[in-house]
Amino acid sequence: MMSLTIDHIKKAGERLKGVAIKTPLATNHYLNELLSARVYLKLESMQHIGAFKFRGAYNRLCQLDSEERKRGVVAFSSGNHAQGIALAARMLNIDATIVMPSDAPKLKLEGTLRLGAKVIEYDRATESREGIASQLAESAGSTLVPAFEDYSIMAGQGTIGLEIFEQINTSQEKLDVLLAPCGGGGLLAGASTAVKSLTPKTQIFGVEQEGYDDHLLSKRAGSRVKIVEGKPTMCDALMATMPGKMTWSINSKTVDDFLTVSEDEIAHAVSFAFLRLKLVVEPGGVVALAALLEKKIDVVGKTVAIVVSGGNIDNKTFKYCLEKFPNPS
Amino acid sequence: MMSLTIDHIKKAGERLKGVAIKTPLATNHYLNELLSARVYLKLESMQHIGAFKFRGAYNRLCQLDSEERKRGVVAFSSGNHAQGIALAARMLNIDATIVMPSDAPKLKLEGTLRLGAKVIEYDRATESREGIASQLAESAGSTLVPAFEDYSIMAGQGTIGLEIFEQINTSQEKLDVLLAPCGGGGLLAGASTAVKSLTPKTQIFGVEQEGYDDHLLSKRAGSRVKIVEGKPTMCDALMATMPGKMTWSINSKTVDDFLTVSEDEIAHAVSFAFLRLKLVVEPGGVVALAALLEKKIDVVGKTVAIVVSGGNIDNKTFKYCLEKFPNPS
Numbered sequence: 001m002m003s004l005t006i007d008h009i010k011k012a013g014e015r016l017k018g019v020a021i022k023t024p025l026a027t028n029h030y031l032n033e034l035l036s037a038r039v040y041l042k043l044e045s046m047q048h049i050g051a052f053k054f055r056g057a058y059n060r061l062c063q064l065d066s067e068e069r070k071r072g073v074v075a076f077s078s079g080n081h082a083q084g085i086a087l088a089a090r091m092l093n094i095d096a097t098i099v100m101p102s103d104a105p106k107l108k109l110e111g112t113l114r115l116g117a118k119v120i121e122y123d124r125a126t127e128s129r130e131g132i133a134s135q136l137a138e139s140a141g142s143t144l145v146p147a148f149e150d151y152s153i154m155a156g157q158g159t160i161g162l163e164i165f166e167q168i169n170t171s172q173e174k175l176d177v178l179l180a181p182c183g184g185g186g187l188l189a190g191a192s193t194a195v196k197s198l199t200p201k202t203q204i205f206g207v208e209q210e211g212y213d214d215h216l217l218s219k220r221a222g223s224r225v226k227i228v229e230g231k232p233t234m235c236d237a238l239m240a241t242m243p244g245k246m247t248w249s250i251n252s253k254t255v256d257d258f259l260t261v262s263e264d265e266i267a268h269a270v271s272f273a274f275l276r277l278k279l280v281v282e283p284g285g286v287v288a289l290a291a292l293l294e295k296k297i298d299v300v301g302k303t304v305a306i307v308v309s310g311g312n313i314d315n316k317t318f319k320y321c322l323e324k325f326p327n328p329s
Numbered sequence: 330m331m332s333l334t335i336d337h338i339k340k341a342g343e344r345l346k347g348v349a350i351k352t353p354l355a356t357n358h359y360l361n362e363l364l365s366a367r368v369y370l371k372l373e374s375m376q377h378i379g380a381f382k383f384r385g386a387y388n389r390l391c392q393l394d395s396e397e398r399k400r401g402v403v404a405f406s407s408g409n410h411a412q413g414i415a416l417a418a419r420m421l422n423i424d425a426t427i428v429m430p431s432d433a434p435k436l437k438l439e440g441t442l443r444l445g446a447k448v449i450e451y452d453r454a455t456e457s458r459e460g461i462a463s464q465l466a467e468s469a470g471s472t473l474v475p476a477f478e479d480y481s482i483m484a485g486q487g488t489i490g491l492e493i494f495e496q497i498n499t500s501q502e503k504l505d506v507l508l509a510p511c512g513g514g515g516l517l518a519g520a521s522t523a524v525k526s527l528t529p530k531t532q533i534f535g536v537e538q539e540g541y542d543d544h545l546l547s548k549r550a551g552s553r554v555k556i557v558e559g560k561p562t563m564c565d566a567l568m569a570t571m572p573g574k575m576t577w578s579i580n581s582k583t584v585d586d587f588l589t590v591s592e593d594e595i596a597h598a599v600s601f602a603f604l605r606l607k608l609v610v611e612p613g614g615v616v617a618l619a620a621l622l623e624k625k626i627d628v629v630g631k632t633v634a635i636v637v638s639g640g641n642i643d644n645k646t647f648k649y650c651l652e653k654f655p656n657p658s
Contacts, residue, residue, distance in 0.1 A: 021355075021356060026353065026375055029350075048358045050607055087358070277609075278379055278608065278609040279608070279609060280607040280608060318651070322648065
């Protein structure tokens, strides 16, 4: 596969049928009134492992041949990709080894272990996860599965775009705007390819947290920009510091623009999702909702879909958000 | 209407189409593995106002004639029925007055006010809400809308049963067991009527919290039993002390048995729903899940649907549950 097309995504959809959860597309009266818009929330927080990453992982792993399956897979991830690979591997009877930072959220670490993967921890400050993972893969002859720089991974995530279309019933209602969180850009590349192919006029926005706005800066610069990591963030799922080469080759064309939200805006959105939507969302999963609540773009009168990409939030972080914004609106 | 039939429920379904949210029927990998069953969760926490009560309220109010609409409606409720009536009334341009206990959850009180209803508070210990509400209705000539003793209300709640069937795809999978929370019995009467009509072999259970097991006691006694209220409970939505006369005339025939869960079991289920299902549920809304988690009935190998009836939980109660059971499983 030398590019990503709607056909790849449709094929991924067939592979995931009956395997991934066709997650709910929710609407909420309060939110619609607040924004004077029709907002649909694609709840990947309710996907297996509590995040969309299972889609790409399964789509990638199920295409390995029997020889490759025997030799196992290796991945590196702070948590959601790790759990996605771990579950897909278990379903397909493949050994999985995951390289995870030692400061990964406990919930994600435990989830990965519970799913039967072998976890190797590394120090985010001093060690290279890519180096550790490559070495592991090479010595065991196993397949290294990247989190986003892989067309099969992107195609799997892109099935979210297909499902949104199916669920909105676009014969009756046209999708004006799509917003999705943006870390490495895999979800966005998949979803934007699907959506731009189905309705080219839909405006697409990627959303990043402050201090990690490498996609926004790349868009402005006209080529990939690497930022300096350092700023603490609640969004462990969105800590990539540079757009992927492959994802950027797509997103630079399919994504209309990028938006940035602050840590406080994210904490507020977590509390809003709790109180108003009855949803548990993780910081990295709620950035698109935060962008809407903060009116970063004008959506009045429009039909808007947002991807709520994950719900794996620790007890402590959740309580912090609820205490900081006890009465969100 | 002198009884409740599947036809009444189907008609209610037509009235609610495009008005109520067709709430998601969720499944979860972790839960299914834990229980060795296929469990479907009907998420009424994601209904308008965060609870199923909107269904019955709208089905009742939309049948008022123009004269009745002009004279307004009166209801009494600790919160979810209040909000359901308030929203339905606003949609239909009807004035609503709600009699609420002064100790009703703040979230529910604010929600009712925000929806434009007039709220009259009373003291649960010394005043009769029925008396206050009747007097109000009489003096203004308005319609008193009960929370469950009304066939149109029950028919509205029963649409949950219809939707579960549609969503499970029962042509391929038969529903073995249905569990629903049981306060006054309106939800259960509606849902059980729908389900027993569609698949008479489905076993149906109502779930109550300890100290409020009036349905269980009535089942054992063979007639309606009133219990003495007093025990503190987190389940403000399930504080009825006696089955309704009308609801019991149905539930005594359609419901196979009743189960009881403790306050700790409920708190654990709230935390489980947070951590494992990424759902915000209120104590009274999660009793059916609690009954499953505590293995009050054997569901191994079965297809089970549970109604998660509401998500209107206060910040404080939610934090209590998460702190009491930080690592639920």
